[in-house]
Amino acid sequence: MEYPVHPSSTDGFxxxxxxxxxxxxxxxxxxxxxxxxxxIAPSLRASGIESLAIIPKGASAGKDLLERAGIRTKSMSxxxxxxxxxxxxxxxxxxxxxxxxxxxxxxxxxxRGSDIDIVHVNGLLGMRAVIAARVCGKKVxxxxxxxxxxKSLVLLWQVALRNLPDLAIFLSEQxxxxxxxxxxxxxxxxxxxxxxxxxxxxxxxxxDLQIKETRKNLRIEADERVIVFIGNLNRAKGIxxxxxALAALVKTTSKVKLIISGQTxxxxxxxxxxxxxxxxxxxxxxxxxxxxxxxxLRGLLRIATVFVLPSIAEGTPIVVxxxxxxxxxxxxxxxxxxxxxxxxxETGLLVNPDDSRALSDAIRRLLEDPVLRATMGMNARKxxxxxxxxxxxxxxxxxIYEHLGRKTxxxxx
Numbered sequence: 519m520e521y522p523v524h525p526s527s528t529d530g531f532x533x534x535x536x537x538x539x540x541x542x543x544x545x546x547x548x549x550x551x552x553x554x555x556x557x558i559a560p561s562l563r564a565s566g567i568e569s570l571a572i573i574p575k576g577a578s579a580g581k582d583l584l585e586r587a588g589i590r591t592k593s594m595s596x597x598x599x600x601x602x603x604x605x606x607x608x609x610x611x612x613x614x615x616x617x618x619x620x621x622x623x624x625x626x627x628x629x630r631g632s633d634i635d636i637v638h639v640n641g642l643l644g645m646r647a648v649i650a651a652r653v654c655g656k657k658v659x660x661x662x663x664x665x666x667x668x669k670s671l672v673l674l675w676q677v678a679l680r681n682l683p684d685l686a687i688f689l690s691e692q693x694x695x696x697x698x699x700x701x702x703x704x705x706x707x708x709x710x711x712x713x714x715x716x717x718x719x720x721x722x723x724x725x726d727l728q729i730k731e732t733r734k735n736l737r738i739e740a741d742e743r744v745i746v747f748i749g750n751l752n753r754a755k756g757i758x759x760x761x762x763a764l765a766a767l768v769k770t771t772s773k774v775k776l777i778i779s780g781q782t783x784x785x786x787x788x789x790x791x792x793x794x795x796x797x798x799x800x801x802x803x804x805x806x807x808x809x810x811x812x813x814x815l816r817g818l819l820r821i822a823t824v825f826v827l828p829s830i831a832e833g834t835p836i837v838v839x840x841x842x843x844x845x846x847x848x849x850x851x852x853x854x855x856x857x858x859x860x861x862x863x864e865t866g867l868l869v870n871p872d873d874s875r876a877l878s879d880a881i882r883r884l885l886e887d888p889v890l891r892a893t894m895g896m897n898a899r900k901x902x903x904x905x906x907x908x909x910x911x912x913x914x915x916x917x918i919y920e921h922l923g924r925k926t927x928x929x930x931x
Contacts, residue, residue: 536568537923540634541589542625542647546577547750547781548811550836551640551663554712554911556587561912563588567919570634572625572647579781579811594624622650629654636922639683642667642675642697648682657922661687665696665854666754666831672697684922689834690855708918711858712836713911716902719843724820732817736809742775743885746822746846748815748837749829751782751790751808756828756851758796762874763828765800767882774885776806779818819844823891824884830871832856839906842866842898847891849880865898 539562541555559569571584575593584591625647629637637651638659651658660683676699679686686707688694694703703709738744745764749755757778764776782790790808797806812818819825825841827850834855841848842859848866850856862868867883869876884891 536563536566537636537919538568538570538632538634539636539638539919540629540632541569541571542637542639542644543571543573543577543580544641544644544647546574546580547783548580548583549750550712550833551661552580552583553836556583556589557713557715557908558912558915559584559587559589561908562916562919565912565916567916567923572628592628594621594628622646625650626654629656636919642672645675645678645682648678652682658683659685659687659918659922662693662697663689663833664831665693665833673699685918687918690858692855692858693833696854710914710918711905711911712834712839713908714836714839714843714902714906715908716843716906717908719816719819719840719902721820721845721899724816728817729820732814732821736777736807736818736821738775738777738821739773742773743823744821745774745776745881745885746779746818746825746841747776747827748779748812748818748825748840749827749835750786751778751780751793752786753789754830754832755780756830756871757793759828759872759874759877760826761793761796761800761802761806763878763881764802764806766874766878768802768805771882771885774805776802777818777822778806778808779810779812781811815840816844819846822846824849824881826877826881827851827856828869828871828877829853829856834859839902843902843906845895845899847884847894847898849877849884861897861901865894865901 543551545551555569555571562569569589571589571591572594573580573584573591575595577593581591581593629651634656636657636659637647638661639647639651640661640663642662644660648658648660660679679697684706687710688697688707689710689712691709694707694709747757747760751757760776768774797803819841822841825846825848827835827838827848829851830853832851832854838848838850838856838859842865848860850860850866850868851871852868853871857868860866860868867880869880
C-alpha cells in the first residue's frame with residue numbers, strides 16, 4: 519500500500535517541541551509492525567506526535583515505506599537474533615557477536631543525544647532496546663506481537679516484562695495469554711488491535727477493467743478460482759502444508775490456481791528451494807506460482823476467491839485483516855491471535871496447524887459454495903469496519919502516547 523510522501527530526514531533526531539516517539543524495529547522485512555507504524559504516523563503527526571524509527575542496516579524496503587509516511591529513520595547494526603545463529607556461517611557469527619553487544623551501547627548514545635520522549639520497542643527480542651531506554655531514563659512501551667517463540671524463552675523474558683516497560687501492549691487476548699503465562703493483565707498491560715485502511719481496502723474501489731488487468735498480469739484464466747497466500751516466506755507460515763493441501767485439492771477440483779506472494783529473505787533461500795521442489799514433485803507447476811512481493815495488495819486480494827494463512831504460529835496478522843476488509847473469506851490456522859480475527863463459520867474457517875487434509879477440505883468447501891463465500895465475505899467486511907479501522911488504532915495510540923508523555927520528566931511535556 520502506498521502512503522503520502524512527507525518531508526523526512528535521517529540526520530539525527532533533534533527537532534521541535536512535538537512529543538517524540540522512537541520506534542525500534544528489529545526485523546528488516548516489511549511486515550505488520552512496519553505497516554501499522556507507517557499507516558498511523560501521518561495522523562499522529564497532525565495531532566502533535568512525531569514518529570521516528572531505528573531500523574536494521576540494509577532494510578531498504580522498510581526504510582522507504584516508513585519515510586514515505588513522514589517517519590525519520592536511522593539505520594543501525596543490531597546483531598539480530600533473527601536469523602538464528604544456526605543460519606549464519608562461521609565468518610558471519612564472528613561479525614554478529616560484536617554487533618549484538620554494541621547495539622544497545624549505540625542506541626543509548628543515540629537516545630542520550632536527542633530529545634526523544636518515548637521509546638516504543640516492537641517484538642520480544644527487543645529487550646536490549648528496552649534496557650537501553652530504561653538506562654537513559656526514557657518512557658518505554660514494549661509491543662509484543664508474534665507467538666512463534668519457544669515457551670522457555672518467553673518464561674525467561676517474563677520477569678523483564680513485569681518490571682522493565684512502563685506499558686506493555688499485546689495484539690490480542692490470545693497473545694497476552696501466551697506472554698503472561700496465565701496471570702491476569704495489569705492496568706499497564708493493554709490490548710491494542712492492529713488496523714488496516716478499510717476505506718482503501720474496499721472491493722468497490724476497483725473497476726472491472728482493473729480486476730481484468732490484474733488477472734491478466736498474473737496469468738489467471740477467466741474461469742479460474744484463485745487461492746491467495748500473502749506473507750514472508752518462512753517455515754512459520756506453513757507454506758509446505760498449503761502445497762500439500764493443494765496437491766490433494768486438485769485431484770478433485772479443477773480450475774484452481776494458488777498465488778503465493780511474499781518476500782524471501784537471503785536466510786530463507788534454502789526453504790524456498792524446498793518449496794520449489796515440492797511444487798515440482800506434486801506436478802503443481804501450473805497450479806501454484808510464487809510471485810514475490812506483489813506491489814498491488816488491493817488488486818491481489820480483489821481477485822482472491824479464498825485467502826489462506828496456514829501458519830504454525832502467529833501474532834495478529836494484518837494480512838488477515840486486510841483480506842477481511844476486502845470481503846474475502848479466510849481459511850487460517852487456529853493459532854495465536856487469528857481466532858480473535860476470524861470467526862469460525864462466520865467470516866471464514868479455522869483449522870489446526872500442520873493439518874493438510876483439514877486445510878484442503880476447508881478450501882474445497884469454500885470453493886464449491888459461492889453462497890457461503892459471499893456470506894462470509896460480507897460478514898468479514900462488516901466486522902473489519904467495526905473493529906479494524908485506522909481511526910480506532912490512531913485514537914488508541916494517541917491516548918497511550920499522551921498518557922506517557924504527561925509523565926515524562928524532561929520538562930518538555
